[in-house]
Structure formats: structure tokens, C-alpha cells
Amino acid sequence: MASAFYTINTIQPGHRTANKTFNNPNSPFLGSSRKLRLVPFSNTIQSAASVRRQSTIVAVSSSDVVKKKKTNSSFSHSDLLITREEGLELFEDMVLGRGFEDMCAQMYYRGKMFGFVHLYNGQEAVSTGFIKLLTKEDSVVSTYRDHVHALSKGVPARQVMSELFGKTTGCCRGQGGSMHMFSKEFNVLGGFAFIGEGIPVATGAAFTSKYRREVLKEADSDHVTLAFFGDGTCNNGQFFECLNMAALWKLPIVFVVENNLWAIGMSHLRATSDPEIWKKGPAFGMPGVHVDGMDVLKVREVAKEAIGRARRGEGPTLIECETYRFRGHSLADPDELRDPVEKSHYATRDPITALKKYMFEHNLAKEDEFKAIEKKIEEMMEDAVEFADASPLPPRPQLLENVFADPKGFGIGPDGRYRCEDPKFTQGTAHV
Amino acid sequence: MAEVFQAIGAATALSSTNVFNSKRVLFSYRRSVSERKTSVCTLRSDGSLFSGLSSRGRKAEPLTAVATKTESSTASVASKPGHELLLYEALREGLEEEMEKDPTVCVIGEDVGHYGGSYKVTKGLAKKYGDLRVLDTPIAENSFTGMAIGAAMTGLRPIIEGMNMGFLLLAFNQISNNCGMLHYTSGGQFTIPAVIRGPGGVGRQLGPEHSQCLESYFLAIPGIQMVACSTPYNAKGLMKAAIRSENPVILFEHVLLYNLKERIPDEEYVLNLEEAEMVRPGKQVTILTYSRMRHSVLLAAKTLVNKGYDPEIIDIRSLKPFDLYTIGNSVKKTRRVLIVEECMQTGGIGASLAAAIYKNFFYELDDAIVCLSSKDVPTGYAGSLEEWTLVQEADIVTAVEDFFKPKELRRNSGS
Numbered sequence A: 001m002a003s004a005f006y007t008i009n010t011i012q013p014g015h016r017t018a019n020k021t022f023n024n025p026n027s028p029f030l031g032s033s034r035k036l037r038l039v040p041f042s043n044t045i046q047s048a049a050s051v052r053r054q055s056t057i058v059a060v061s062s063s064d065v066v067k068k069k070k071t072n073s074s075f076s077h078s079d080l081l082i083t084r085e086e087g088l089e090l091f092e093d094m095v096l097g098r099g100f101e102d103m104c105a106q107m108y109y110r111g112k113m114f115g116f117v118h119l120y121n122g123q124e125a126v127s128t129g130f131i132k133l134l135t136k137e138d139s140v141v142s143t144y145r146d147h148v149h150a151l152s153k154g155v156p157a158r159q160v161m162s163e164l165f166g167k168t169t170g171c172c173r174g175q176g177g178s179m180h181m182f183s184k185e186f187n188v189l190g191g192f193a194f195i196g197e198g199i200p201v202a203t204g205a206a207f208t209s210k211y212r213r214e215v216l217k218e219a220d221s222d223h224v225t226l227a228f229f230g231d232g233t234c235n236n237g238q239f240f241e242c243l244n245m246a247a248l249w250k251l252p253i254v255f256v257v258e259n260n261l262w263a264i265g266m267s268h269l270r271a272t273s274d275p276e277i278w279k280k281g282p283a284f285g286m287p288g289v290h291v292d293g294m295d296v297l298k299v300r301e302v303a304k305e306a307i308g309r310a311r312r313g314e315g316p317t318l319i320e321c322e323t324y325r326f327r328g329h330s331l332a333d334p335d336e337l338r339d340p341v342e343k344s345h346y347a348t349r350d351p352i353t354a355l356k357k358y359m360f361e362h363n364l365a366k367e368d369e370f371k372a373i374e375k376k377i378e379e380m381m382e383d384a385v386e387f388a389d390a391s392p393l394p395p396r397p398q399l400l401e402n403v404f405a406d407p408k409g410f411g412i413g414p415d416g417r418y419r420c421e422d423p424k425f426t427q428g429t430a431h432v
Numbered sequence B: 001m002a003e004v005f006q007a008i009g010a011a012t013a014l015s016s017t018n019v020f021n022s023k024r025v026l027f028s029y030r031r032s033v034s035e036r037k038t039s040v041c042t043l044r045s046d047g048s049l050f051s052g053l054s055s056r057g058r059k060a061e062p063l064t065a066v067a068t069k070t071e072s073s074t075a076s077v078a079s080k081p082g083h084e085l086l087l088y089e090a091l092r093e094g095l096e097e098e099m100e101k102d103p104t105v106c107v108i109g110e111d112v113g114h115y116g117g118s119y120k121v122t123k124g125l126a127k128k129y130g131d132l133r134v135l136d137t138p139i140a141e142n143s144f145t146g147m148a149i150g151a152a153m154t155g156l157r158p159i160i161e162g163m164n165m166g167f168l169l170l171a172f173n174q175i176s177n178n179c180g181m182l183h184y185t186s187g188g189q190f191t192i193p194a195v196i197r198g199p200g201g202v203g204r205q206l207g208p209e210h211s212q213c214l215e216s217y218f219l220a221i222p223g224i225q226m227v228a229c230s231t232p233y234n235a236k237g238l239m240k241a242a243i244r245s246e247n248p249v250i251l252f253e254h255v256l257l258y259n260l261k262e263r264i265p266d267e268e269y270v271l272n273l274e275e276a277e278m279v280r281p282g283k284q285v286t287i288l289t290y291s292r293m294r295h296s297v298l299l300a301a302k303t304l305v306n307k308g309y310d311p312e313i314i315d316i317r318s319l320k321p322f323d324l325y326t327i328g329n330s331v332k333k334t335r336r337v338l339i340v341e342e343c344m345q346t347g348g349i350g351a352s353l354a355a356a357i358y359k360n361f362f363y364e365l366d367d368a369i370v371c372l373s374s375k376d377v378p379t380g381y382a383g384s385l386e387e388w389t390l391v392q393e394a395d396i397v398t399a400v401e402d403f404f405k406p407k408e409l410r411r412n413s414g415s
Helices: A084-109 A124-131 A147-153 A157-165 A198-214 A237-248 A277-283 A296-312 A340-347 A351-361 A367-390 A396-400 B087-101 B125-129 B141-153 B165-180 B232-244 B292-306 B324-334 B349-364 B383-389 B393-403
Strands: A059-061 A139-141 A225-230 A253-259 A288-292 A317-322 B040-043 B049-052 B083-086 B105-109 B134-136 B157-161 B195-200 B225-228 B249-254 B261-264 B277-280 B285-289 B311-315 B318-320 B337-344 B370-374
Touching: A084 A124, A084 A147, A084 A157, A084 A296, A084 A351, A084 A367, A124 A147, A124 A225, A124 A253, A124 A296, A124 A351, A139 A147, A139 A198, A147 A157, A157 A367, A198 A225, A198 A237, A198 A253, A198 B141, A237 A253, A237 A277, A237 B141, A253 A277, A253 A296, A277 A288, A277 A317, A288 A296, A296 A317, A296 A351, B083 B087, B087 B105, B087 B125, B087 B232, B087 B261, B105 B141, B125 B134, B141 B157, B141 B165, B165 B195, B195 B232, B225 B232, B232 B249, B232 B261, B277 B292, B285 B292, B285 B324, B285 B393, B292 B311, B292 B337, B292 B393, B311 B324, B324 B349, B337 B349, B337 B393, B349 B370, B370 B393
Parallel strands: A059 A288, A139 A225, A225 A253, A253 A317, A288 A317, B105 B134, B105 B157, B157 B195, B195 B249, B225 B249, B285 B311, B285 B337, B337 B370
Antiparallel strands: B040 B049, B083 B261, B225 B318, B277 B311
16 A cells, blocks of 8 residues: 655644544555655645655654544454554553552652652653564663653563662662663663763664674674653754764664653743754654654554664664653652643543553453453552562662772772772772 | 783793883783682783782882893793884784674774774774774764763673864763763663773874863763873783773873884783883882873983982873872882872872872871972963973973972972
């Protein structure tokens, strides 16, 4: 079938399109060599010239598909975007993310965790839509809003909660905290507090994947890296520098912009000369895609193609997910600047509700199955909190342990011995 | 646990007939340190190989004076005389040997590939190893440093070249937050065995921005090690040690030293990252220096020796952490310390080193520490301004002489 993607209107604030039925899951991806067929669907369409670049590099939007499916409610199975099992998996992952973040808020206000905690409520579709398509060896790099990325990738809730409580059983032994979730086992490469500083790290992970394949001749090295970051980061130099390098060397990376319109209190439109981030992809020689980030199925379709592209060695993709965070920037943010109308608009597009609705309409699951999953997640959260509560704080010996991979780096003391050979070193009281 | 040391052959001896512009350079050594699981071998300066568990003893070092021809040391086995090369070639040799040995070692930087490096340290490597292994990057220091860090986290061992160490200012975000701290922040899960290297220091009228000494800027970053090379011998040894280290290491080279010639051993050798180098043993005053200033100190030492002084010269080599053992032993012996560096006076390496010596060896000192550093001014382009910004040989001679003058007659040649 011909491409069903069209160029998008200029985005106006507050006029975000409602959930359009996602048409045509089998259509080829915009980044392919097929020509883009432009069909004007309104009088405010962008000029075609802005899209007529090299045939492989296009910027399109998938959320303004106009053609509607036949309106009767019976859909044949071949039109379904997901199977029943996949649907339940996606549902469970999103409920896990939501439940975890809600529990975080509770625990924070009860004084179990401190500092800056940034919650992901409302954005679950992006994390679930992308990360559930990855293998264990693929890598994920995130920002400080990283709890749910870690959970989706497979890090046990217990370990994440412990980390938030600052306990030694946390995934980073209590040394990272909310903003620094790392997991070597599940290839979560962070968790970064400064925005933009994770993108080069993600580019490096993608570089390793390519290096392994081409220099070390590991033929099965096709690991993909996903870099998640927000709209504010898209004005940062590291973003642009990495878009350039990734496209230049065709690195197996997908840049995922979680555009929730706000960078703390700075509206995206007040900070950005051209707010359409997806358009910045083609400027660097990669496809740019805009997708409705509140719809997990749309995100998943776009993600499939982008991850496939990267795995095949065709290079990076820039995907802008229009999404929204239901809570403030962090638990310390009073969230007074955002318009309540905007908030309620997006509340109607809650991704979990949307997925549930889709699955009901297509008879993929019943209410009690959803309830069972919700209960399971509730119990998991209780268990995680209990585990974190019962875990010990890092003991004194842990203070000096992970500063250097090779502790000789602490140097040689006046007595001629390496500092790390001092018996007090393992007790954490050595003078370094 | 990484094997830091390696030596080839059971009884290879280090050549003791190195010639270095008619100056004699003596190498310090260290007894093997590790009592951990892996056994390590250390190549000693007298040529013997020490392997296995650590011992606490330290042999006496043979004495040599500056600028005299030396007798060969008591090496047990006479070895080949080695080969002569320039410092940048020594760096390249070390780099190439490591790249040959370990395919995950790669080079990332501007103009390192086809151009061969702005100071030719990586010349020919791209042709040999390919464009991906010797990667020419766009001009984006922060991002390609971060990229190298991400690569290091996922299994590679990148060497990041800063075309000038001053450009590392642009990469400070990545160096401080990620390079230094990620191992700790991730709870020890990810290691960053990266090397950041490049030329810095004052050249010949390069102007303020290209004449910076940034060592001290990185001093406070936890989790990194810093070394400065000053001769072809230690350049190659430190390069290899840095690449093999599991810690992130910043290797500071100096623009004016790349064409220094020296004869270095044919045998493979790796130096210790944390140790200082005893250049000239003496009894009267300890002169601590590193990088280019080492050579200024050696020139000044000629004058001093002729005037009857007996300075002990130590090239501290390891800027972070300081080798307090070698330094401490020297302080206890001479009781007077002169630090000569090219870094800035305020907040320079010398300032931190002086503080560390006061903290650890205050009661061993007979006199206040004198620290000769570059003036707290940008290094002007004009030759005269540049000369007055830096420490000159005459300043060093004056400072040493001042130690032996009463306070009223001292010429205050440093602070």
C-alpha cells in the first residue's frame, strides 16, 4: 500500500489533534526509498518543497493520517496492531510505570526519599512503546526522568525502589539515586542529571555496536541504542552534535524526543525558534518523524520501523513523541504555570485508558484480566517498598569502593604503600 | 583487576646506556605492589624482573650527576642498546603496540586519522587500522568525548585526542560528570577505561588561548588520574600504562617536547601511573617539577652544580594522585622544597602539591616551600610577554640560592 504518511500542519498550541485512528499498519516507513505521495488534506498544509529532499530523507508525521477506516466496528484480525498477548504485555508495562511513579510520590511525601525526583506519569506510552521492542542486549539511555525506562527495560522494581530509598541493594548501590539509574545486566546506561549529557553516551554505545561488527568482525552485533530526552534538550548543542555524528557514521541509534511541551516552567514554544523538532532530523540527513506519544500503538509502529532501520545498518532516526506529563517537573515543582485546560485535555488522552479502550473494542481482553494485572502490579509495588524499607543503608566501607575501577588510582601514601592497601581502606576510613 | 604491568621475557634487562641530549636520566622503580589475585611483573631500572607478591624493601639507587657521561649500572644482562626516536614517535610506538595487542583500543579525535594527528602522534595508524578504529571526528569536543565515554562503558578502550588540551574546556561536562564519576554513580557497574591525551602548555607565541595549562582544572574531579610525560621514555611507558588502566586517565603532553630525542629500550616496558621519577638525586634541596619545566630545571641544575649546589630533582609525573612516598622521602632528606611548574600560580598543580606537602611533611621542612609558577596572566602573544609569564632558568637558580640566604637578602623569586 502506498504510504499513508503526510506532512503535518504547523502545530498550534492547544490544537493538538485528538486520537486519530491509526490507519494502515502495513504501510512502508517514511524513511524508505519509496516516494512520498502528498495528498493535501487541508488548506494549511506545508509546502511540498520542504519535503522534497533526497528520497530517503523525509520528515513526516504519522499522527495526522486522514483516511479513516471503515466506520463499522468489526475489524478483521489482519487490521489489528497487536495480538492479545502483546496488548496485555503493553498494558502491564504501562501500569507498572504508572503504579511505580504513584508509589514514588507517596514515599517521597512520607520522607522515604529525598532530593530531586522526576515522575513519568502520562508518558508511559513512549517508554513502553519503544522499549518493549528491544532485546536485553540493546541499550537505553535516558535523562533524570528515568525510573520507567529502567523498569520497562527489565530492571526489577525492587532494585529501582531501593535505589530511590538510597539503600545498598539499589541498582546503583544507593550511589546514584533517582536521576542515575544504571544497570549493566539490562543495558540501561543511565540516568543523567544534566540534560543532553546522555546523548553522546548513547551515541558511543551505538558506536561500539558498529565497531564490534565492522572492526571486531562480530557478525551478530546489531545492537540498537535508544536515547530518550525531552524538548528542552533539543536546543542543546550536544543534541545537534550527536545528530550529526550519528547520521555521518550511520550509527544504530534512535533519538527519541519526549516532547511534553515543558522544560520545568519553560514552554517549548517560548524556547524554540522552530518548535517542530522532527523537522530537524532531515537537516542532519536522517528521517524525522512525529508521532502521537499518548498512543502506545502508534508509538510502537513507528518504533518498530526505526529500530529495524538501525538494526539493518541504515542509520539513525529522530522521532518526536508528542506527550505530556501529568505531574509537575519534579515532586518539588508546584506546577502553577501550566494551563488547567491543557492538563485536562491531555488527561483525556491517558495512554493506559486508550489502550484499554482499544483492547475492549477489539475484544482482546476482558475487564477482569485488566483488574488482575492491576492487582499484580499493586502487590509488586508493596513488595518493592517493603524490600527497600528492609534493606540497609550503604555501610561505611562502601564510601571508597567504587571511586576507581582500579583503586590504585588513589595513589601512594607517604609510607610507601598504596592507599588502597591500607587496611582502613576497606573500612572506608582510610585517608585518601 | 587489570594487569597494569607486563614485561617480556624472564630476564630482560633495561638498557642503562640511554642517551638523552647528553643528560643522564635515571628511572625510578617501584617494588611490585599488588598482593591481589593477579600476579604482576615490574620492570626495574636495574634490569631485573620482579614478579609475584609485593615486598616492602627498596634498593638503593645508583647515583649519577647531571650532564656527565654515565657508567653502566649493575645490570645483570647487557641488552641491545635500544633505538632512538622523538617523543611523538615514542607516543605513537606505545599507542601502536597497544592497538596491536588489543583490538578494542581505538583513537577518537579531530584530524587523528587521515591527517595523522596535528602533532603526528597518530600518523599512519588510520591507514593500518582503518577509519573506524582511528576515527576522525567533527569539531564537537563535548560530544565526541561523551561518545568515547559511552564506547568505553560498552566495552571499547578509546583514546581521545584533544587537538590542544585547551579544547578540553569544551568537554568539561563529559569529563567531570561522566568520565570521572560514572563508575561511582553506577555503583561500580560500568568502567571507563578511556585515555584523554593531547598537547598543552606554552609553545612559541601561540597566543593566550593556545598556551593554557589546564592540569589544575581537572585536579578536583574525583575518579580520574592525571599524568604528564616529559621524555620519550616516560611518554611511551605512560601511554601504555594509561591505555591498560581500567581508570580514566588524562595524559598531558607538551607542545614543545614533541621533538625531544632519546634512546629508548627495544623491549616492551610499561611505567607506573602513580609514581614519580627521580631525575637527579641530591642532598640540599628538592626540586619538584613536571613536563616541560623538567628540562628548564635540568638546565638550571647545570648552573647550580657548577656553583656547588646539590639539588635533588624529581619529575612528579603523576599529577593526580601525587606520589607522596617519593616526594616525602626527598623532603625528609633535603628539608627544602622548590616546585617549578608551568601551571598558573593561583590554583595550579604547585599550589595543591605545596598544600599536600605541608599537610603530610610540615615538620620535616626547614623552610617555606617556594613555588615557581607562571604568572596569573594570560600568556601574551609577544615573545617578551611570553617569556615574562613563564618561569625561566635564572628564576630557578635564584630560588635555590635564596634558600641559603638570610631572609632579608632573599630576592622573593616565588611565593
